Amino acid sequence: MADPTKEESTAAQDTAAAQDPTAQQNAQVLSLLHSLFGEATFSDVHEPYGLLTVTTKREHIHNIVAGLQKDETLKFHFLTTMCGINYPDNLNQELGMIYHLHSLIHNIRLRIKIFFPVADPVVPTLTDLYATANWMEREAYDFYGIIFTGHPNLRRILNVEDMDYFPMRRQYPLEDGTREDKTDLFFGR
Amino acid sequence: MAVNDALAGTHKIIQEAQEQQGGQLVPTLNDFSQELTTLNLGPTHPATHGIFQNILQMDGERIISGVPTIGYIHRAFEKIAERRPFYQITPLTDRMNYCSSPINNMGWHLTVEKLLGVQVPKRAQYMRVIMMELARIADHLICNSILGVDTGAFTGFLYVFQEREKIYEIYEEVCGSRLTTNMGRVGGMERDFTPVAIEKLRKWLKEFPAVMKEFEEMFNRNRIFMDRVVNVGPITAEKALNYGFTGPNLRAAGVDYDVRVMNPYSSYEDFEFDIPVGTNGDTYDRFMVRNEEIWQSLRIINQALDRLPEGPFHADAPHYYLPPKQAVYKNMEALIYHFKIIMGEIDAPVGEVYQSVEGGNGELGFYLISDGGRTPYRLHFRRPCFIYYQAYSEMVVGTSLSDAIVILSSMNVIAGELDA
Numbered sequence: 001m002a003d004p005t006k007e008e009s010t011a012a013q014d015t016a017a018a019q020d021p022t023a024q025q026n027a028q029v030l031s032l033l034h035s036l037f038g039e040a041t042f043s044d045v046h047e048p049y050g051l052l053t054v055t056t057k058r059e060h061i062h063n064i065v066a067g068l069q070k071d072e073t074l075k076f077h078f079l080t081t082m083c084g085i086n087y088p089d090n091l092n093q094e095l096g097m098i099y100h101l102h103s104l105i106h107n108i109r110l111r112i113k114i115f116f117p118v119a120d121p122v123v124p125t126l127t128d129l130y131a132t133a134n135w136m137e138r139e140a141y142d143f144y145g146i147i148f149t150g151h152p153n154l155r156r157i158l159n160v161e162d163m164d165y166f167p168m169r170r171q172y173p174l175e176d177g178t179r180e181d182k183t184d185l186f187f188g189r
Numbered sequence: 190m191a192v193n194d195a196l197a198g199t200h201k202i203i204q205e206a207q208e209q210q211g212g213q214l215v216p217t218l219n220d221f222s223q224e225l226t227t228l229n230l231g232p233t234h235p236a237t238h239g240i241f242q243n244i245l246q247m248d249g250e251r252i253i254s255g256v257p258t259i260g261y262i263h264r265a266f267e268k269i270a271e272r273r274p275f276y277q278i279t280p281l282t283d284r285m286n287y288c289s290s291p292i293n294n295m296g297w298h299l300t301v302e303k304l305l306g307v308q309v310p311k312r313a314q315y316m317r318v319i320m321m322e323l324a325r326i327a328d329h330l331i332c333n334s335i336l337g338v339d340t341g342a343f344t345g346f347l348y349v350f351q352e353r354e355k356i357y358e359i360y361e362e363v364c365g366s367r368l369t370t371n372m373g374r375v376g377g378m379e380r381d382f383t384p385v386a387i388e389k390l391r392k393w394l395k396e397f398p399a400v401m402k403e404f405e406e407m408f409n410r411n412r413i414f415m416d417r418v419v420n421v422g423p424i425t426a427e428k429a430l431n432y433g434f435t436g437p438n439l440r441a442a443g444v445d446y447d448v449r450v451m452n453p454y455s456s457y458e459d460f461e462f463d464i465p466v467g468t469n470g471d472t473y474d475r476f477m478v479r480n481e482e483i484w485q486s487l488r489i490i491n492q493a494l495d496r497l498p499e500g501p502f503h504a505d506a507p508h509y510y511l512p513p514k515q516a517v518y519k520n521m522e523a524l525i526y527h528f529k530i531i532m533g534e535i536d537a538p539v540g541e542v543y544q545s546v547e548g549g550n551g552e553l554g555f556y557l558i559s560d561g562g563r564t565p566y567r568l569h570f571r572r573p574c575f576i577y578y579q580a581y582s583e584m585v586v587g588t589s590l591s592d593a594i595v596i597l598s599s600m601n602v603i604a605g606e607l608d609a
Contacts, residue, residue, distance in 0.1 A: 048541050049303060077430055080545075081554055081576070083569040100543060100556070100571075104430075104444070107451050109543070132433030135579045143267070158260040158608060167268060174272045 026052040029108055032074060036067055044113075053111040061099070061114050062124040068101060068110075069129055076110065078102040079130040082137070084144035086118075088170045094118035095144055099126075118169075125150040143168035225253065228590070232261050236339055236594045239604025243581070243593075250589045255582040259575075263608040270568040274533025275301045275375060278568070283369035285572060286606040288331050289324035289549035290370045291360070296546035299454055300555040301375045304542045305509060312500045313377035314456040315493045319390070320363065320372060321455070321546075322486040322493075327356045328549030329437070329479040329486075332601040336476055337408060339598045340417045345407050352400050355393050362386040376510035377503025387494075394491060401487075405480055415473065422584045422596035423471040433576040436551030438600060441478045442470030448547040459496075460489045472599040479601075508535055533563040548573060550601045574606040 026047050033042060037060065044055040056064060068076035080100040088094055093115035101110045116123065125148040126133040137148045138157040145166035148154055156163065165172065231242040240261040246254045266281045273281075282293035295317050302309060309317075330353050334346040357367040363386050364372040364379065373379060382390075408414050424434070429442040439446055445464045449457040465481035467474030503510050511530055512523035529535055539561040545554035551573025560566040577600065585593040 049543075051543055053541070079433060080552070081556065081569065081571040083556065083567075085558070085567050098556070098569075100554075104446050104451075111543070130433070131428075131431045132576055132579060135575065139575075156260075158263040160260075167265065174268055 022050040023047065025106075025108060026050070029074065029110065030054075032071075033064075036071065037064055051109050051111055053113065055113045055115070058097075058114045058116050058123050061097075061112065062126065062129075064112065065099065065101070065126055066129055074103055074108065075105045076101045076103045076108075078104050079126070079132055079136075080109070082126075082133065082140065084140040084146050084168065086144060086169045087115075088118075090115065092117040095121050095146060097123055097140060097146060121146045123148055127151055142166070145169070224248070230255075230590075230593070232258075237597065237604075238335060239602065239607070241602070241604055241607060243585075245585075245590070245593070247590065252585050252588055252590065252593055255585045255593070257578065257582055259578070259607055261608065262604055266609045267568055267570065270565055272564055274535075274563050275537070275565070276530065277533070278565075279374075280369065280371050282570075283371055284605050285570065285609055286328070286549050286553070286574070286603045287368060288603055289328035290368065291320045291324040291372045292328075292546060292548050293553065294370060294372045295321055295455065296544065296548070296553050296555055298373055298375050299546065300542055300544040300557050301509075302504075303544050304538060304540060304557060304559055305375070305506075306538075307376050307504045307506045307509060309377055309455075309504050310501050311456065311498045313373075313502050313504070315497050316378050316382060316502060317373065317455050318457065318460070318493045319490050319497075320360075322490045323356050323359060325486050325547075325549055326483050327353050328601075329483050332550075332598070333408075333476055333479050334404070336418075336472070336595065336598045337414070339594050340414055342408070342411075342414060345404050348400055348407075349404050352393075352397055355389070355397075359386060359389050359393065362389055374503065374510060376506045377501070379503075379511075381502045390490075390494065394487065394494070398487065401480075401483060409477070409480070417591075418472040418476060418595060418599070420469065421472040421592045422588065422599065423469045424580065424584060425470060428580070429470060429577075432580040434551070434580070435573050435577070436548065437478045437482060438470075438475055438551065438577055440464065441467035441474035443468055448545050448552050452545065454544070454546060457489075460492045462486075462488050472595055475599040535563075537561055537563075545571065550574060550603070550606075551577065570609055572606045572609055574602050575609070578602050578607055 029052055030045060033054065041056055041060050041064070042054040046053055068074060078101065080102045082097060082099045085096040085098060086094060087096065095118050096113055096115040099112045101112065114123065123146055125137060127137065128150065134152070135157060137151055138154060140146045141148065141154055142156040142159050143166060155161065159167065226247040228245045228247050229242060230245055231237045232240045242258040242261070244256045244258065245252050264284070270278050270281060279294050279297055282297045283290040285293050330349045334349045337345040360370055360372070361367050362383060364370050424442055426442045426444050429439050430444060434442065435446065443466050445466050447464045450464060462485040465478050465485065467478050507522070507526050509530065512520070512526055516523035517527045537559050539559060541556070541558045543554060543556045545552045552571065553573060554571030556569040556571065557565050558567040581597065581600065584596055588596070
């Protein structure tokens with residue numbers, strides 16, 4: 001029994017995809033991703049401002065990036081950037097890493113997110129695939145305390161080495177919370 | 190032969206020391222028994238043109254290993270940005286690559302406009318292109334002329350710095366400041382080009398090519414200069430891509446990736462220009478690519494100025510674009526909007542945007558996550574310097590100290606962007 005509303009919505013999506021070349025391209029990339037790594041690997045697929053965004057689990061991230069690098073059709077050879085993120089309210093998914101990949105040949109960008117608990121912030125490194133991942137991962141470690149297993153030199157990079165906390169986590173406010181002279185009833189400073 | 194034998198010996202020593210220290214070699218002491226010298230290049234060294242350190246292990250004049258230490262002017266921009274409304278982040282971007290601040294400013298405005306869905310009128314887009322290309326010229330002039338200084342040629346530097354001064358005068362005429370420009374606003378420019386600005390621009394466009402030609406004649410086929418830079422610090426295209434190179438450094442290696450062409454923003458698709466590429470990715474190629482890009486930037490400016498459309502210089506977006514000051518005093522709506530924008534109480538949609546522009550030295554990306562609040566939830570800057578400077582320690586191994594200085598200079602590492 002096919003759900004008529006679902007059919008309708010997919011049909012609507014298809015026509016939208018046919019009209020918009022980016023959406024069409026993204027749909028192709030997504031189907032390739034599914035065929036390469038399995039449909040269950042990805043969740044929360046959406047396209048904010050035309051950039052295909054997928055969420056996966058940290059166990060798969062190394063496989064996916066390596067597979068995309070090797071893949072002859074997509075040729076995702078360029079790691080544009082990666083950065084950490086902290087959502088303190090998402091239970092057991094407090095910390096995250098966001099990867100931006102770019103296929104310079106087809107000019108397709110892809111954003112991959114992974115989330116993991118703050119108590120266990122361990123992620124496989126990508127330094128064996130991309131030399132450029134080295135300092136990006138050190139930066140993520142420096143800011144968020146994400147530990148990259150297999151990284152050759154995981155030390156702080158921008159902050160001083162004897163710092164004992166990870167300053168970009170949301171629990172550290174920018175200004176000293178004990179100061180009262182800066183409190184403002186209306187604008188929360 | 191003897192040198193290579195000695196080098197092989199020292200490589201072995203380093204390897205052993207590395208194994209002993211668990212893969213982390215941070216040389217601190219001069220090892221007299223092995224005749225190795227530890228040399229601190231920086232943090233304050235005239236040749237680094239900024240505050241960052243390289244601890245070099247030297248065997249005589251030859252570099253065996255280089256360990257870069259960065260972060261001396263880290264100002265936590267990403268953290269600060271989480272507390273600031275969008276318009277207050279523009280001055281932070283100024284201070285990243287301060288040799289070409291307008292590009293950073295426009296890149297940030299484009300990011301916010303993409304998030305808000307603001308359509309910028311053609312005239313403002315063309316004005317932005319003009320300012321961005323001027324900034325690119327200023328950036329490349331600094332890099333190339335200082336590369337000359339580092340090889341001992343001071344004259345070219347003085348010639349072109351005169352022209353950079355004129356570019357800064359144009360900035361001053363357009364936005365009121367010179368180095369950290371804080372130019373434009375979300376939604377367009379803050380004011381139209383004045384007749385004086387246009388006049389200065391046209392005068393400069395007429396006079397600059399002669400100076401640039403003189404500069405090129407002084408360097409491009411200069412025997413002394415070429416001996417210092419040809420085949421110094423080469424990098425292959427594969428390596429460069431793996432290291433995340435972008436901008437002139439990547440193009441010097443032979444990859445024609447230019448954000449302006451691949452993902453045109455601000456009407457770059459309207460202009461005709463070429464992407465110069467090199468072949469070896471060495472210091473000379475980087476120098477030549479930058480020189481040629483200056484000519485291409487001139488082409489773009491000329492086209493944009495000749496075809497500058499009439500019309501408004503900012504978008505009709507009262508929620509995001511500050512009203513004129515006179516209206517604020519006389520007009521109720523203007524006062525409300527002024528207050529709301531200045532206090533950062535504008536509505537931003539929930540979403541995430543990645544927008545990149547071709548900065549002075551590569552793809553400058555802004556990754557903005559908005560949760561609908563008055564400030565970004567997370568703002569990540571993709572700073573090209575930070576990403577490609579990693580390759581430096583690999584590029585200098587085996588070269589001499591004077592080559593290391595030249596390589597550093599040709600990579601155009603700007604400390605402000607490196608550390609953010």
